[in-house]
Amino acid sequence: MPLHDWTRVGAYVYHDFHTGLLVAIRRVLNDGVLPPGYYARAEQTMRTMGPDVLTLQTRNPPSESPPDVPGATRLMVPSAPPRVAIAASSAPRVPGFKQKRLAIRHSSNDRLIAIVELVSPGNKSSAHPLRTFVKKAVQAVEAGIHALIIDPFPPSKRDPNGIHGVIWPRLGGDDYTQPADKPLTVVAYEAGDAAGSPHRCYVQPLAVGDALPDMPLFLEPEEYVNVPLERAYQIAFADVLPQDRALLDPAPV
16 A cells, blocks of 8 residues: 555544554554564653553563464564665764663563654644654663654655654764655664664655555664564554545546
8 A cells, every 4th residue: 555645634634543553553563573572552651752652571571482473573683684775873872881871661660672653743843842752762762762763744844854864863873865756754763782882773765655664673782573564554544534535545547
């Protein structure tokens, strides 16, 4: 299914789809994509973070993996690099020390591994919400929490090179230029470890009409699972109301 132009509908229409897509991503993650001992949960109560979907690890993971779980494959970057258009590393980092590291935990006390964020029009509506979104993403990665960000909206005057173009330099990376013919973005951030390994990004620029790719969601440095975003998108779009779908689907030629 091609990626739709969400600027053609009102923010309330996108908000409805936004909710459905987050539920769909949570469903596919928990339906065999995440290995045993990991789970995804929608979350809006963590005031310091407020991510859309959390990936958490239980304190007492199962001792054995369930047999024949499709998709529950942990991949290693050296042997299976993520299939994205752009991969980059940040500048060298000063090693971290555990006693000074920001600890972000879920209320159940399970370990927070990663966040999934879906950009909304409101995140780019003015300077303040954009700064808030970017600060949240940067703080998460700097705290050792991996991130996957989906931005289905073109750059604005506040993010002329897309959301990644604002986030990446704040993580120590080089300036990023958004391809003019691919104004939308999905990006995975692999957080460096306390020993000072660099942060890494895996960027896939997109355009309206493209299919969403599988994207890496990191569980540990150099270790990830692929998130089938296209499958989640199809699940969510199936619930879009007919009158909204008519505005989004291209007219037949």
